[in-house]
Amino acid sequence: MEDGSAGPRMETNSTYNIPLVQRSSRENEMVCIFGTGDFGKALGSKMLQCGYDVVFGSRSPNNANLVPKGSEVLSHHEAAQRSKIIFLAIQRDHYSFLSRLAHALQGKILVDVSNNLKLNQYPESNAEYLAQLVPGAEVVKAFNTVSAWALQSGTLDASRQVFVCGHDSKSKQMVMEIVRTLGLTPLDQGSLMAAKEVENYPLQLFPMWKIPMYISSVLAAVIFLYCVVTEVIYSYVTTGEDYTYAIMIAIPNRVFPIVSLILLALVYLAGIIAAIIQLYRGTKYSRFPDWLDKWMLCRKQLGLVALGYAFLHVIYTLVIPIRYYVRWWMNNWAITQIKNNATAPFDPNYAWRSDAYLAPGILGFFFYVLLGITSLPSVSNIVNWREFRFVQSKLGYLTLILCTGHTLVYGWDRFIYGPFYRWHLPPAFVLSLIIPCAVLSLKFILIAPCVDRIITQIRQGWERNSKNPKKDISENGKTTV
Numbered sequence: 148m149e150d151g152s153a154g155p156r157m158e159t160n161s162t163y164n165i166p167l168v169q170r171s172s173r174e175n176e177m178v179c180i181f182g183t184g185d186f187g188k189a190l191g192s193k194m195l196q197c198g199y200d201v202v203f204g205s206r207s208p209n210n211a212n213l214v215p216k217g218s219e220v221l222s223h224h225e226a227a228q229r230s231k232i233i234f235l236a237i238q239r240d241h242y243s244f245l246s247r248l249a250h251a252l253q254g255k256i257l258v259d260v261s262n263n264l265k266l267n268q269y270p271e272s273n274a275e276y277l278a279q280l281v282p283g284a285e286v287v288k289a290f291n292t293v294s295a296w297a298l299q300s301g302t303l304d305a306s307r308q309v310f311v312c313g314h315d316s317k318s319k320q321m322v323m324e325i326v327r328t329l330g331l332t333p334l335d336q337g338s339l340m341a342a343k344e345v346e347n348y349p350l351q352l353f354p355m356w357k358i359p360m361y362i363s364s365v366l367a368a369v370i371f372l373y374c375v376v377t378e379v380i381y382s383y384v385t386t387g388e389d390y391t392y393a394i395m396i397a398i399p400n401r402v403f404p405i406v407s408l409i410l411l412a413l414v415y416l417a418g419i420i421a422a423i424i425q426l427y428r429g430t431k432y433s434r435f436p437d438w439l440d441k442w443m444l445c446r447k448q449l450g451l452v453a454l455g456y457a458f459l460h461v462i463y464t465l466v467i468p469i470r471y472y473v474r475w476w477m478n479n480w481a482i483t484q485i486k487n488n489a490t491a492p493f494d495p496n497y498a499w500r501s502d503a504y505l506a507p508g509i510l511g512f513f514f515y516v517l518l519g520i521t522s523l524p525s526v527s528n529i530v531n532w533r534e535f536r537f538v539q540s541k542l543g544y545l546t547l548i549l550c551t552g553h554t555l556v557y558g559w560d561r562f563i564y565g566p567f568y569r570w571h572l573p574p575a576f577v578l579s580l581i582i583p584c585a586v587l588s589l590k591f592i593l594i595a596p597c598v599d600r601i602i603t604q605i606r607q608g609w610e611r612n613s614k615n616p617k618k619d620i621s622e623n624g625k626t627t628v
């Protein structure tokens with residue numbers, strides 16, 4: 148849009164709606180908005196600021212004081228005559244009156260901004276429903292991901308993207324131009340068939356985080372209950388000892404590292420299953436099952452949730468020295484030694500064991516944090532694809548090895564120590580090692596040169612069962628291999 152004076156717009160604007168964008172020197176473009184509700188008013192106000200002329204279509208055109216200063220309110224029929232583009236800031240349930248206006252709406256561009264309350268609330272999308280009601284108009288879906296509040300307050304940072312879809316590309320371009328003028332970023336989503344997806348988008352709560360959150364919560368709950376049964380209830384039943392205070396710090400500090408380790412292993416298990424499937428099928432050209440696709444797509448979120456649990460484990464571990472139970476136990480031990488006038492000998496084995504347990508934990512956590520940082524868009528955008536793969540894969544496996552090592556050394560002789568197998572149940576940390584050890588063993592097999600060669604070939608497009616290599620029939624009938 149070329150620069151120029153703001154035209155007659157300036158005089159009619161109230162102090163609130165001084166155009167921020169200087170539009171073309173030609174007549175200001177008139178846009179019509181049906182509905183003087185929250186969204187209609189917010190959109191109208193923003194458009195006035197950006198230099199458009201706004202006319203509202205309302206059931207009560209006499210309530211002109213309700214709309215932003217500088218705009219007009221007319222009946223739907225009159226307002227429709229004034230503009231090529233009409234924004235429908237009306238709930239879908241009230242669309243039916245539009246069929247009576249079909250004649251006035253003939254050839255107009257109707258912008259559907261509506262949202263629903265539930266996912267898939269109606270069989271067809273609101274925009275497609277509108278297109279059926281007013282077949283003579285071009286329907287474009289847009290703006291439904293922008294809230295009235297954000298439009299009005301200007302806090303659009305998180306929602307600058309406006310999904311736009313519609314059958315007629317010219318109409319879509321006109322709407323996208325308005326989106327740009329309002330300082331937003333249009334994203335063309337294709338034909339009106341995409342409207343359903345566009346409408347479902349704002350109804351989804353953190354779509355990629357759902358599965359990781361669900362898995363981690365279920366895991367945490369199950370492991371917590373397992374620890375309560377094998378530690379608190381077991382102690383109470385067998386010795387009558389009250390160990391319930393453990394549910395505040397001791398048991399959560401077992402649950403957090405276990406969940407973290409299992410989630411981290413699950414991040415890499417997806418890739419291993421994918422490699423095994425490719426090896427088995429002997430091709431990369433057939434689709435993975437749906438569940439694996441979903442799993443692969445949420446690996447980053449899974450890893451970040453795992454990092455969150457690792458953080459909790461670190462914090463809970465740091466408070467151990469200030470716990471009453473620990474201080475009591477240490478003092479008691481020292482007093483017993485004084486009373487007996489005998490100092491417990493220094494045990495280098497034990498010193499080794501405790502350091503060997505802590506060191507991989509600290510290093511593992513360090514790489515864990517590094518992994519988390521490199522997955523942030525601001526960091527991943529400045530490394531190339533190879534560097535990103537290197538960090539996420541090599542560093543990821545190193546983290547998994549260190550954290551698994553940390554748990555293995557923690558186990559030490561506890562794996563075979565009878566009293567830890569209460570009611571014949573293995574201690575929780577033993578369970579936490581199953582998936583990580585399986586992942587590491589499988590990875591070990593997959594990187595063996597003979598297996599790795601086949602996987603690399605498959606990933607480069609080689610197919611085991613293709614007896615006839617892919618043939619291209621060129622136009623002159625010759626076959627090229």
Ligand SMILES: NC(=O)C1=CN([C@@H]2O[C@H](COP(=O)(O)OP(=O)(O)OC[C@H]3O[C@@H](n4cnc5c(N)ncnc54)[C@H](OP(=O)(O)O)[C@@H]3O)[C@@H](O)[C@H]2O)C=CC1
Binds near residue numbers: 207
């Ligand atoms: N609020 C928001 O943040 C967002 C809203 N949207 C969508 O924008 C649309 C409007 O939302 P919102 O402004 O919040 O809703 P409101 O309920 O505040 O306003 C809707 C407007 O529609 C008109 N209306 C109500 N009933 C009828 C009817 N029976 N026939 C004709 N017109 C009627 C009224 O205007 P009048 O009295 O002038 O006729 C009313 O002010 C909805 O489809 C919503 O999904 C999309 C994104 C964000």
Ligand SMILES: [Fe+3]
Binds near residue numbers: 404460508553
């Ligand atoms: Fe630990």
